[in-house]
Amino acid sequence: MSSAPLQLASLSGVEAAKRAAAYAAVDAHVGRNDRIIGIGSGSTVPYVVERIVQQGKDLNASRIFLPTGFQSKELIVSNGLQLGDVDCHPIIDVTIDGADEVDPALNAIKGGGACHLREKVLAEAAKNFIVVADYRKNSNGVLGTAWTQGVPVEAAEFAYSKVMRDLTKLGGKPVLRMGKAKAGPVVTDNG
Ligand SMILES: O=C[C@H](O)[C@H](O)[C@H](O)COP(=O)(O)O
Incomplete structure (x- = not known):
């Protein structure tokens, strides 16, 4: 595979770290024989797709990319990659996510x-599940030391009160996550 050399000079510290981690993950884990590829979500994943695109048009023409949500679908389409779905491709060679x-x-x-949910489905369906994480994501021991905003949980809307009660019974302090530019709570890609 002929991937371009790392080009990190024009990025800031954190963005450079995300790109370095993404490029290293793609170089090590997205190979010539990987044809069905799951693409995750978040601000690191665009660098994953950037590196995959650099692997070349010929190779990517024979691949199908499955998105975990709206953002990755847009990334796949806008980069001219072939979009697929887990319904048609229930066995994924590699899923790569943040x-x-x-x-x-x-x-x-x-x-x-x-x-x-979609991230979990594509992770579970993958023969190889690769997580890309830059230095800020390293936990020194117990999870929750680097990411202090709590463990994100998705609940079906009709069950939200019950989920809040159940999490409280387990000793948690659940908070309903509100949308930023909309009234009401955050709605996931799965609705
Ligand atoms: O819901 C989002 C996903 O789990 C992301 O992969 C995760 O939040 C990491 O995102 P980022 O690459 O923006 O730090």
């Missing part, structure tokens, strides 16, 4: 960007 925090045993907090 994370909010990762501990030394590779447990992770995900969902900070409010993507949940």
